[in-house]
Amino acid sequence: MQKKTSTMTAESFQLVKCLVENRDGQKSYRLLERDNFDLWHYLVSTKHNITLLESSLCLWVNEAEFAAKEAIYRRAGSIEKADRIRLMVFDDTGNFANITRYVPNEDALQLESILVSHVPLAQRNADQYSMSRDHGFLIITGPLQQIKLLDSATE
Numbered sequence: 752m753q754k755k756t757s758t759m760t761a762e763s764f765q766l767v768k769c770l771v772e773n774r775d776g777q778k779s780y781r782l783l784e785r786d787n788f789d790l791w792h793y794l795v796s797t798k799h800n801i802t803l804l805e806s807s808l809c810l811w812v813n814e815a816e817f818a819a820k821e822a823i824y825r826r827a828g829s830i831e832k833a834d835r836i837r838l839m840v841f842d843d844t845g846n847f848a849n850i851t852r853y854v855p856n857e858d859a860l861q862l863e864s865i866l867v868s869h870v871p872l873a874q875r876n877a878d879q880y881s882m883s884r885d886h887g888f889l890i891i892t893g894p895l896q897q898i899k900l901l902d903s904a905t906e
Contacts, residue, residue, distance in 0.1 A: 769807075806895040808894070814886050
């Protein structure tokens with residue numbers, strides 16, 4: 752049995768930056784964890800009529816990691832600001848759920864509002880959630896080469 756290696760460290764995470772278009776023709780960017788990309792692509796394409804226009808492999812690094820190795824990262828690809836948002840929701844019995852999302856820096860406040868809107872009202876009113884945002888950078892290395900999961904599913 753092969754041991755699966757993680758794409759995450761405390762300072763960096765492998766992502767896919769996607770330009771998508773919805774059925775109304777609106778375009779937007781999504782940042783997806785590489786490990787979840789294929790399933791996400793299949794679901795949004797077949798269930799939500801979202802078209803993937805472009806995809807690029809990226810490395811997200813937090814500000815401290817970027818500062819420590821900036822010269823290397825600047826040679827590796829194009830650089831964009833991006834944030835990591837973490838939401839943890841608690842209930843009265845001690846259960847909790849974690850969500851981590853990556854987002855272009857300019858869209859972070861909007862995503863935070865959307866995430867909080869999904870927290871049940873009772874838990875929002877009781878402050879049974881916490882949210883944090885880590886500023887960082889995307890190092891975009893080039894187009895994502897992938898196996899065509901959707902092509903094989905429709906044959």
